Amino acid sequence: MAENRAELGCLMDTPSGQLASRILKRLIEEKLFRPADEAKLLSNLAEGKLKPEDWRLAIELAQSKEKKE
């Protein structure tokens, strides 16, 4: 956990990490992503590791959460 936090800290030192954080905040604000997914998607988004299926799953999970609510 501590290592993850350290990695996240290093990530946030990079422009990609900072931009990814802003993007995720907006996506969550607009309910396109679930807040619970933010941490696990941040590093993948910043490091270019988010695959098409990851995008789809994240959006569909938020969509299904919205439906339930």
Place this chain on the structure above:
Amino acid sequence: MSTSPLKRLVIGHLRGSVIPFTLPFEKGKKLTVIYGENATGKTTICDAFEFLAHGRVGSLEDRGLGKTNRYWHSVGKSASDVAVTLETAASTCTARVNRGEVVTVPPGTRPRVEVLRRSHILRLIDARPGDRYAEIARFIDVSGVEASEATLRELIRDLNSNRDTAVAIVQQNEEAIRQFWESAGKPGTDQIKWAEQESARDVSAFQVEQQALGKLRAAYQRVADYPEKITNANQTLDAARVAAAATVKHLEGVLANAAEGVGELVSILEAAKPYLEKHPNPAHCPLCESAEKVAGLRERVSSRVVQFASVQKAKRDKQVADQIVQAAERKLEDLKSDLTRDSKAFEAAKTAHQWQPSVPLPKQSCPIDLTALADWIKSTSQLSAEWQEAEAALQSQSQFVSTLKQALKTYKANVQAQKDLDRLIPRLVRALEIILDERRKFTDGVLKAIAAKVGDLYEAVHPGEGLNKISLELDPNRRASLEIAASFGGQLGTPPQAYFSQSHLDTLGLCIFLALASLDKPEETTLVLDDVLASVDEPHVERLIEMLHSEVIKFRHCVITTHYRPWKEKLRWGWLQNGQCHFVELTKWTTIGGLQLIRSIPDVERLRQLVAETPPDPQLVCSKAGVILEAALDFLTFLYECRVPRRLDGRYTLGDLLPALNKKLRDSLKVEVLSGSGTGGVPVYNTISLAPILEELARIAQVRNVFGAHFNTLSFALLDADAIGFGQQVLLLMDALTCPDTGWPRNSKSGSYWATAGESRRLHPLKQPT
């Protein structure tokens, strides 16, 4: 990366350091100014930082030397002798050359260092847009996010394609259902509703009916076969009986020709033959038990059996014919029995199912009498074909419903898929819009922040010249390409290279370097500026120095080398905001001694040392105190516009300056000295009146000339304590008037007093009292 303060730099045999050279850093000071004339080794110190941090020696590059590492070591030494060590409060890092590579011990401890050399000051301005982009890529390189963005675009493209396919398939499904609907005569108003109703029909009912028909038809077929089977069986029986009668007749004929009783005799002989085969030499006859003629009995019996072979054959033929007749009779009986069973089975099949009215059935029950059965079959013979047709119709209906059901299912699945995509795709598109928007804002924000920082720094050096509107823009048509523009003559967006003077461009280059460095972990970064003031023109150099002083405190440390002598003098006299400044001076470099350092301390500190020496030297104390007092009086008379005698050379003595501060002014001169802060952070000041100090100095000022300026026999009559007292009074004045951190009170922005930076000293009044 470490932020701990620097303690010392030790340079061993790198470039000019022919013997190991140590540069100690003063505790609590983040700026080190290294003053030295040309060829004193300033650049070697900058090289040492670059060697340690980046494994190269930048001063040798771009000189047409090719690979420069063969020139890194000092004369008479080799690459393996080169070592640079930076000691900080927390750790020590040493760099050495190992097999042509610069390695650090411990590994991974290279400090962050940014080096700007005079020759590179225009590098960012003159660079091609692509190279310029590379310089700032560390701030705006979001290639990771761009890669993720690309996969989102790919997903949207694929899903749009999937949606197009789903739409086409929905159309195909609709067309197929429409055709079914039309072939069914377009019942109802809507093909889909009709298809839903049709699909809801129970296909199993068709199958049950179909199976029942199959069973009925099979049962009927079994019954229908009996007339022919029974006729055939009767014919077979008749034929068998005829054949049997013929064998009887033949046997009678054979027996008639043979002796009477031969038939029975043959039987006896036949019966004896197996016994004699088993007992070939019996002691007596098995039939009469007589021993007479018992010899050769077996051979004689065999011979007689052969003699009666035709009788035997006729008898066997008759037996076989009788058996055939019996078998034919049994078969006929079995058929009749089976007919009864199958007739009942047909009736059972007929009544076991609730038939649709359209299914034709025999009006009479299936008879078991052969004649009646033949008539019954004749009258119902068309039914089997009709049942088969009904079965085929049911099969077709069942298949139709199944096909329709599948078509409807596919249709609904594709409609659902289309709907899902219609909900999903706009969300993905919105996500992409957000990414594009945030990426643009982020990049613009970073570039604007850099440009604003550059503009602020530039404005500090060139205030009011209107040249601070710097802009950095990415070329939208070319990836990784950065344009730089400035305001000139009120016109925005002009390339500075085209209109700015060389001096302005140099300042701009320095400002860009400082701005970029200050935005990238400055607290971990040591700045090294190698003689960058040289090309700045005189009117701007002082503001540039002040800007550097205020800017470098954000960094871990800053080392500035210079051969600009006025800076040295201004630092010496505390005329700059030199609180964070550690000033050192290099003397002439020699091939034997290498770099030589002089500990440069402000004159006030030097005076303090002279006064504190045991025993003190009155001549040195008076000499140093006199010069300092002249500087202080020069400052005060200039500040309050006091009257002094005009002279061509502008030189003033204590005799000119002390009276220039008239009594009214002396009495009003007070200094508030910041001593700390009270409750709520309110600054607390101690007030010192300068009048008693100045009056005492006026009284004893003559000792300066007696002791400190010339050989004078008057000094024989004076006490050393008078000389030391003069020095102490000067120190009192300087301690009150100047701050060791922020220099002299030169700022009048308050409108009521003169202040140092941070208001550590407040000098009253603002103007000479009238």
